[in-house]
Amino acid sequence: THGISWYPQYIDKKGFKNLRDRWKVNTIRLALYTEEYAGYCSGGDKKKLEELVVNGVEMATDLGMYVIVDWHILSDGNPNTHVKEAKAFFKKMSKKFKKNKNAIYEICNEPNSGTTWKEIKNYAKKVIPVIRKNSPKSVIVVGTPTWSQDVDIAAKSPIKNYKNIVYSLHFYSGTHKEDLRKRANEALKAKLPLLVTEFGITDASGNGKVNKKEAEKWIKFLRKNKIGFCIWNLSNKDESSALIRANCKKTNGWTDKNLTTQGKWYKKL
Numbered sequence: 001t002h003g004i005s006w007y008p009q010y011i012d013k014k015g016f017k018n019l020r021d022r023w024k025v026n027t028i029r030l031a032l033y034t035e036e037y038a039g040y041c042s043g044g045d046k047k048k049l050e051e052l053v054v055n056g057v058e059m060a061t062d063l064g065m066y067v068i069v070d071w072h073i074l075s076d077g078n079p080n081t082h083v084k085e086a087k088a089f090f091k092k093m094s095k096k097f098k099k100n101k102n103a104i105y106e107i108c109n110e111p112n113s114g115t116t117w118k119e120i121k122n123y124a125k126k127v128i129p130v131i132r133k134n135s136p137k138s139v140i141v142v143g144t145p146t147w148s149q150d151v152d153i154a155a156k157s158p159i160k161n162y163k164n165i166v167y168s169l170h171f172y173s174g175t176h177k178e179d180l181r182k183r184a185n186e187a188l189k190a191k192l193p194l195l196v197t198e199f200g201i202t203d204a205s206g207n208g209k210v211n212k213k214e215a216e217k218w219i220k221f222l223r224k225n226k227i228g229f230c231i232w233n234l235s236n237k238d239e240s241s242a243l244i245r246a247n248c249k250k251t252n253g254w255t256d257k258n259l260t261t262q263g264k265w266y267k268k269l
Contacts, residue, residue: 001031002235004052005038010234011052013059014252020063023267029068029197029230030056035076041085061102068197069093070106077113079123087130094134105131106197108143110170117145117153128162139164141195152183155190166193173214174203181221188225196222196229201262206232206241210261231266
């Protein structure tokens with residue numbers, strides 16, 4: 001999804017089912033922004049946002065899909081800014097979904113603005129135990145520095161003493177190319193488990209021209225290395241990384257004419 005505070009209408013069971021049945025999608029990522037306008041930690045309606053997350057998890061579960069609960073830090077940069085709120089949120093969610101084997105917890109979307117791996121690790125060591133108390137085996141995704149690109153740095157000092165921890169790699173094919181794949185390969189050689197919780201075939205802004213040629217190289221790389229991937233984003237925002245055209249108001253039952261260039265490309269994968 002895009003930010004669920006801005007596009008709550010896409011928490012739609014029929015829409016999820018369309019993605020599962022027609023697009024072969026098996027995972028829904030619920031993006032809960034923390035600090036942007038109406039974010040969870042910046043004046044947003046926490047109760048309403050939590051209800052959207054819960055509804056999204058339950059819909060995906062009913063459909064036999066994986067679901068990623070995404071603590072979507074972005075403008076806050078450093079996840080430690082809202083570590084207290086993160087601990088409380090994940091305590092609540094992991095308790096509610098402790099029996100859900102399909103629930104995945106992404107504890108910090110894209111650390112940025114110079115946030116170091118050491119700082120991210122310190123944050124993770126505070127949040128992971130909260131989840132593990134309620135859900136001992138669930139997969140937990142930890143963001144990496146520089147908008148979740150520095151997986152090679154994380155590989156040199158991974159989080160220890162916990163199982164089922166994976167590390168996020170994000171890319172946009174219009175910006176990130178062979179250099180980032182080489183760094184990902186370094187992480188893989190060091191046996192660091194990766195999950196692409198966000199990618200697009202546009203430039204890194206989420207807008208601009210699409211780059212299908214480079215996107216195909218990425219997909220080949222991910223499939224070769226058996227790395228899962230989630231595309232950004234399920235919305236009709238007027239930008240090229242949205243899957244739905246801006247003039248389409250439907251939240252399910254989309255036809256090809258309702259899709260953007262990226263949407264059509266992804267549906268055919």
